[in-house]
Amino acid sequence: METVEMNSVSLKRPRSEDDVANADEIKRQKTSEKSKTGNNSEPDIETVTEQPDKSLLEDTKNEIMPREESEDQEDEELEDSDEDGDPESFADMMKHGLTESDVGITKFVSSHKGFSGILKERYSDFVVHEIGKDGRVSHLDDFSVPVDDEDPSEETFTVLSDEDKQRLEELQLLKNKETSVAIEVLEDTKEKRTVIHQAVKSLFPGLETKTEDRDGKKYIIAYHAAGKKALANPRKHSWPKSRGSYCHFVLYKENKDTMDAINVLSKFLRVKPNIFSYMGTKDKRAITVQEIAVLRITAQRLAHLNKCLMNFKLGNFSYKNHPLKLGELQGNHFTVVLRNITGTDDQIEQAMHSLREIGFINYYGMQRFGTTAVPTYQIGRAILQNNWNEVMDLILKPRPGAEKGYLVKCREEWAKTKDPAAALKKLPVKRCVEGQLLRGLLKYGMKNIISAFGIIPRNNRLMYIHSYQSYVWNNMVSKRIEEYGLRAVPGDLTLKGATAVHIEEGDVDKYTIHDVVMPLPGFDVIYPKHKIGEAYKEMLVADNLDINNMRHKIRDYSLSGAYRKIIIRPQNVSWEVVAYDDPRIPLFTTDLDKLEGKPLPVLPTDGKFRALKMEFSLPPSTYATMAIREVLKMDTSIKNQTQLNTTWLR
Numbered sequence: 001m002e003t004v005e006m007n008s009v010s011l012k013r014p015r016s017e018d019d020v021a022n023a024d025e026i027k028r029q030k031t032s033e034k035s036k037t038g039n040n041s042e043p044d045i046e047t048v049t050e051q052p053d054k055s056l057l058e059d060t061k062n063e064i065m066p067r068e069e070s071e072d073q074e075d076e077e078l079e080d081s082d083e084d085g086d087p088e089s090f091a092d093m094m095k096h097g098l099t100e101s102d103v104g105i106t107k108f109v110s111s112h113k114g115f116s117g118i119l120k121e122r123y124s125d126f127v128v129h130e131i132g133k134d135g136r137v138s139h140l141d142d143f144s145v146p147v148d149d150e151d152p153s154e155e156t157f158t159v160l161s162d163e164d165k166q167r168l169e170e171l172q173l174l175k176n177k178e179t180s181v182a183i184e185v186l187e188d189t190k191e192k193r194t195v196i197h198q199a200v201k202s203l204f205p206g207l208e209t210k211t212e213d214r215d216g217k218k219y220i221i222a223y224h225a226a227g228k229k230a231l232a233n234p235r236k237h238s239w240p241k242s243r244g245s246y247c248h249f250v251l252y253k254e255n256k257d258t259m260d261a262i263n264v265l266s267k268f269l270r271v272k273p274n275i276f277s278y279m280g281t282k283d284k285r286a287i288t289v290q291e292i293a294v295l296r297i298t299a300q301r302l303a304h305l306n307k308c309l310m311n312f313k314l315g316n317f318s319y320k321n322h323p324l325k326l327g328e329l330q331g332n333h334f335t336v337v338l339r340n341i342t343g344t345d346d347q348i349e350q351a352m353h354s355l356r357e358i359g360f361i362n363y364y365g366m367q368r369f370g371t372t373a374v375p376t377y378q379i380g381r382a383i384l385q386n387n388w389n390e391v392m393d394l395i396l397k398p399r400p401g402a403e404k405g406y407l408v409k410c411r412e413e414w415a416k417t418k419d420p421a422a423a424l425k426k427l428p429v430k431r432c433v434e435g436q437l438l439r440g441l442l443k444y445g446m447k448n449i450i451s452a453f454g455i456i457p458r459n460n461r462l463m464y465i466h467s468y469q470s471y472v473w474n475n476m477v478s479k480r481i482e483e484y485g486l487r488a489v490p491g492d493l494t495l496k497g498a499t500a501v502h503i504e505e506g507d508v509d510k511y512t513i514h515d516v517v518m519p520l521p522g523f524d525v526i527y528p529k530h531k532i533g534e535a536y537k538e539m540l541v542a543d544n545l546d547i548n549n550m551r552h553k554i555r556d557y558s559l560s561g562a563y564r565k566i567i568i569r570p571q572n573v574s575w576e577v578v579a580y581d582d583p584r585i586p587l588f589t590t591d592l593d594k595l596e597g598k599p600l601p602v603l604p605t606d607g608k609f610r611a612l613k614m615e616f617s618l619p620p621s622t623y624a625t626m627a628i629r630e631v632l633k634m635d636t637s638i639k640n641q642t643q644l645n646t647t648w649l650r
Contacts, residue, residue: 097372097373097401097637098366098369098370098375098637099635099637100366100629100635100636100637101635102369102375102637103364103366103368103369103375103377103470103471103474103475104363104471104473104474104475104476104477104478105361105363105366105474105478105626105629106478107361107477107478107481107482108361108629108630108633109354109358109359109360109361109481109486109567109630110350110351110354110355110358110630110633111354112347112350112351112354112633113343113347113350113633114343114351114632114633114634115341115342115343115344115347115348115351115632115633116340116341116342116343116632116634117338117339117340117341117342117343117612117632118338118339118340119336119337119338119339119628122584122586123254123255123285123286123287124254124287124586124590125336125337125339125587126285126286126287126334126335126336126337127286127287127288127289127334127335127336127588127590128282128286128287128288128289128290128332128333128334128335129288129289129290129332129333129335130279130280130282130288130289130290130291130329130332130333131329131330131331131332131333131617132279132291132329132330133279133328133329133330134330135330137333138250138289138290138291138316139250139289139316139591140250140252140289140313140315140316140591140592140595141315141316141591141594141595142315142316143303143306143313143315143595144315144317145299145300145303145317146299146317146318146319159192159195159196159199160183160196160199160200160203164181164183165203167181168181168200168203168204168207168222169204169270171204171207171222171223171224172204172207172224172270173270174224179223179224180221180222180223181221181222181223182212182214182219182220182221182222183196183200183219183220183221183222184217184218184219185211185217185218185219185220188217188218193211193218193220196209196220197209197211197220200220200222202298202301203270203301204222204270207222207223207224208222208223208224209221209222209223210223239296243319244318244319244320244321245295245296245319245321246277246293246294246295246296246319246320246321246322246323247293247294247296247297247298247299247302247317247318247319248291248292248293248317248318248319248320248324249291249292249293249294249299249302249314249315249316249317249318250289250290250291250292250314250315250316251289251290251291251292251312251313251314252287252288252289252312252313252314252315252590252591252592253282253287253288253311253312253313254287254311254312255284255285255286255311256284256311256312257281257282257283257284258278258280258281258282258288258290259281260284261312262276262278262292264309264312265294265305265309265312268305268308268309269297269301269302269305271294271297275294275295275296275297276292276293276294277292277293277294277323277324277325277326278290278291278292278293278324278326279291279324279325279326279327279328279329280326280327280329280332280620283367287590289591291324292324293320293322293323293324295323299317299318299319302314302317303315303317313592313595315595327620329620330619330620331617331618331619331620331622332617332618332620332624333572333615333616333617334615334616334617334618334624334627335588335613335614335615336613336614336615336624336628337587337588337611337612337613338611338612338613338614338628338631338632339580339583339609339611340609340610340611341577341610341611341612343612345577348575348577348612351630351631351632352573352575352614352631354630355570355573355616355627355630355631356569356570356573357569358486358567358569359514359567359568359569359570359630360567360568360570360626360627360629360630361477361481361566361567361626361630362477362564362565362566362567362568362622362626363474363477363623363626364470364471364473364474364623365623365625365626365636366625366636366637367623367625368466368467368470368623369467369470369471370467372399372401372403373399373400373401374394374395374397374399375467375471376463376464376467377464377467377468377470377471378394379391379394379395379464379467380464380465380466380467380468380469380471381468381543381545382394383461383464383465383468383552383557384465384468384545384550384552384557384559385543385544385545386552386553388449388450388453389449391449391453392437392441392449392452392453395433395434395437396410396411396414396423396434396437396438397411397414397415398411398412398414398415399411406426406427406428406429407427407432407434409426410423410424410426410427410434410438411423411434412426413425413426414438418446420438420439420441420442420446421442423438424438424439424442433456433460436455436456436457437452437453437455437456439455440452440453440454440455440456443455450554458556461556461557462556462557465557465559469520469521469522469559469561470520472520472521472536472539472540473518473519473520473521473564475539476518476532476535476536476539477518477566479531479532479535480518480528480532480566481566483530483531483532484530486513486567487512487513488503488508488511488512488513488515488516489503489508489530490502490503490504490505490508490529490530491503491528491529491530491533492511492516492528492530493516493517493518493519493526493527493528493563494511494515494516494517495515495517495563500517500519500525500526500563502526502528502529503516513566513567514565514567514569516565516566516567517563517564517565517566518532518563518564518566519536519561519562519563519564520559520561520562520563520564521536521540521547521550521559521561522550522559522560522561522562523549523550523551523558523559523560523561524560524561525560525561525562525563527547564621568618568619568622568627570616570617570618570627571616571617571618572615572616572617573614573615573616574614574615574616575612575613575614575615576612576613577610577611577612577613578603578610578611578613579603579604579605579606579607579608579609579610579611580603580604580607580608580609580610580611581604581607581608581609583609585601586600586601587603587611587613588600588613612631614631
C-alpha cells in the first residue's frame with residue numbers, strides 16, 4: 001500500500017547551554033553538505049514497508065498507472081523547481097502542521113535522557129534491506145545472468161536504430177493510425193533478418209513480424225498480432241516451457257519509491273506496470289534493496305537496463321513459477337546513521353540497550369497522517385461518516401502552511417468559483433489527488449461526489465480511512481500505557497494464532513507487555529475488557545461513528561479491523577559511535593559500493609563530529625522513525641523540527 005511520506009531531516013532537542021558551543025560547527029557542516037549536494041528538496045526520513053490491514057490484503061491489486069512522458073517531465077520540473085522561500089518563512093508556515101501529540105503519539109517506554117542527532121538529508125544515511133518470507137535478507141551481490149540457450153544474442157539490443165525503436169513503440173502502444181512498420185534489411189542475410197525478428201519480438205511484446213520483398217529489397221514488417229490485448233498479455237508461445245514464467249530479481253534503488261521505480265522499468269521495457277509484483281513498497285528518500293518479480297521478461301533484458309538507468313541496479317536474477325504477493329515479507333533490516341549526536345557514551349548505551357531489550361511503542365508514524373494543515377485522518381473520518389461534501393471540501397479547500405504554488409492557486413480558484421474546470425486549469429500536475437478529484441467532478445458532476453472520488457486510485461482512497469484507524473489506535477495505545485503501564489493486565493488482548501482472546505485474571509502472569517495487542521477499529525475485531533474498551537467507544541461516538549457498525553454502504557470503505565502489537569522489540573540490534581570530520585563522506589558501504597570495490601573512507605579516531613550508526617530489523621507495518629524517536633526522545637514531526645531548528649532546510 002502506498003504510504004504518505006514524511007519530509008524531515010533534523011532530529012534536534014531544544015538547545016541547552018552545552019549545545020550552543022557546537023552550533024556554529026553544525027551550521028557549517030550543513031552548509032558544506034548542501035553546497036556539495038546542490039539539493040534543496042525536502043528529504044524524507046524513513047522508508048517503511050506498509051502492509052495493508054486484512055480487509056485490504058484480501059483483494060488488493062498493485063494500482064500502478066503508466067504516466068505520459070510529457071506529463072512526467074512537466075511534473076518533475078515543477079517539483080524540482082519549487083522553492084519554499086527562506087527557512088524562517090518555511091518554519092512559520094509549518095506552524096500549521098501536525099505534531100506527534102496531534103495524532104496520539106505521547107508516550108515513551110525508556111527512562112534514559114534524550115539527546116540530539118541529525119538524520120542527514122543524505123539519503124545514503126538511511127538504508128533498507130527487505131527480509132523475505134523465508135527470513136533471508138535481500139542483497140544485491142551478483143550481476144550475472146542465468147545462462148539460457150534460448151536467450152537472444154547481445155546484438156538484439158543494438159540492431160534497431162533509434163528511429164526504428166520510436167516507430168515500433170508508437171505502433172506497439174497504438175499511438176498512431178499505422179497498422180505496421182517496415183524495417184529495411186540493409187545487410188540481407190538470413191542471420192541478420194533473424195536478429196531483427198528477435199529484436200522486435202523481444203523488445204516490443206505484442207508485435208509479430210514477417211519478411212516481405214518490396215521493389216527488390218527485403219523488409220521486416222512488424223504488426224499487431226492480437227490487437228490491444230497483446231500488450232497486456234506477453235507472448236506465451238515465445239517463452240520456453242522449461243523456464244519459470246517469472247523472472248525474480250533484486251532491485252537496488254536510490255532516492256526513488258517503489259512504484260515510481262516500476263513505472264520507469266516498465267517504460268524502458270515497453271510493457272505495462274501490472275506485470276511486476278513485489279512484497280512491499282519502499283519510500284523515496286533512502287537506499288533500498290528489495291525483491292521484484294516480472295512476468296515473462298528475460299534476465300538478459302533486465303540486466304541490459306543496468307547500462308542505461310540512473311539510481312537503479314538490477315541483479316541476483318532467477319526464474320520461478322510464481323509472482324510475489326503484497327505483504328508476504330517478514331520485514332525490513334535498517335541501517336541508519338544519526339549525525340552530530342550530542343549524547344554521552346552512557347546516554348547512547350542506555351538508549352540502545354533499552355531499544356534492544358524493551359523496544360518501542362509501535363505507533364503509526366507521522367508519515368501516516370500527512371504533513372499539511374489537513375491531516376489524512378480527517379478525510380478518512382468524513383468518508384466513514386458518509387459526509388461526501390466534507391470529503392470534497394477537505395481535499396480541495398485552501399489550507400494554511402507549506403504547499404507548492406500551483407496547488408495554492410488551484411485551491412483559491414476552487415474556493416472562489418467551485419468550478420472544477422477552472423480549478424483544473426490552475427493545476428499543471430494532473431496526477432495529484434486534487435487533480436484526480438477535479439477530473440472526477442468534471443466527469444460526474446457536483447451531485448455525484450462518490451463517483452468523482454472513485455477516480456482516485458483505490459489504494460490512495462483507502463489510505464484515508466486507514467489513516468483514521470491509525471489515529472484511533474495511537475490515541476488508545478497512549479491511554480492504555482498511561483492507565484496500566486508496561487505490563488499485561490486482565491482484560492488486555494493477545495493473539496492465539498490469528499485469533500484475539502482476552503487475558504484472564506488467573507493467566508495474567510503468563511504474559512508480558514510484548515504479548516499484548518490492540519485493535520484497529522472494525523466490524524471483525526473485539527476490544528479490551530477494561531477502561532480502554534470503553535475509551536474506544538467514546539472516541540468513535542465523539543466522531544459520530546458507531547463502533548458496533550463499521551460496515552459502510554460502499555464495500556471498499558467497510559473496515560474489518562486488525563490487531564497490532566503495542567510494543568515492538570527490534571531484532572538484530574547493533575550500534576557503534578564513529579567520529580568524522582567531513583559531513584559529505586559515507587560512514588558505511590552499500591551493496592553497490594561492495595560490488596564496485598569501493599573502500600570505506602578512513603575515519604579519524606578523534607573527529608570534529610560524532611555519529612551513531614545503528615542497525616535493526618523490524619516486522620512489516622512498523623515505523624523506523626518511531627524506533628529513532630525512542631532512542632533520541634524526540635518529537636519527529638516536521639512542525640517540531642522546523643521550529644527547533646529553522647536552518648535545516650538550507
